[in-house]
Amino acid sequence: MGRVVLFDLSSQDPERAAEFYSNVFGWKVGESNWGYYPVTTGDDDKPGIHGGISKGPQDFPHGTRIQIAVDDIEDSIRKSVEAGAQIVRDKMEFDEFYLAYLVDPVGNGIGLIEYK
Template sequence: MSRVVLFEMNSQDPERAANFYSSVFGWKIAEPNWGYHPVTTGNDDKSGINGGISKGPSDFPHGIRIQIEVDNIDEALTKSVESGAQVVRGKMEFDDFYLAYLVDPVGNGIGLIQNK
């Protein structure tokens, strides 16, 4: 079973968003890496789902997207498209993982992530 492992908040003003979530909810927000501010929402005593805040691209300028961890991103992309999803960004390679963005059949933005 694939599970939700991260969230991603897109904003045209990620610094402002980071300041808001840090001051209101106490989230720990790290310095940006690739324009992505890593976010920690829990600790050892009380866990949370971590994620990040970044500047949204023109095709997804703002909103929240979950990241679903999969064992095989190529297979998950194929099944997603066969089931009515639309690929927004195909498989991208990063140092430790692969990432792709989709819109599901009802219009929700999701990400797929496969660790290397």
């Protein structure tokens, strides 16, 4: 079962967005890593997820995208496309995970993440 593990807030002014969420909701915003500011939204002993804020790319300049953990990213991409999704960014490799961005059949942005 794919579980939502993170959220991404895309903004053309990520520093301003980070300041807003930090001031209003008390989120802890970490240092930028590849232009991505990790966000801690609360204590791990309570329900909720963490996420991040980054400058939105041209294909997703503003909005929220969920990250869904999968066991096999290539299989999940294939199944997603067969079910009507479109690939925005195919499988990318990072130090600790693989990541892909898609748009579901009704236009919602999603990320698929496979931890190594």
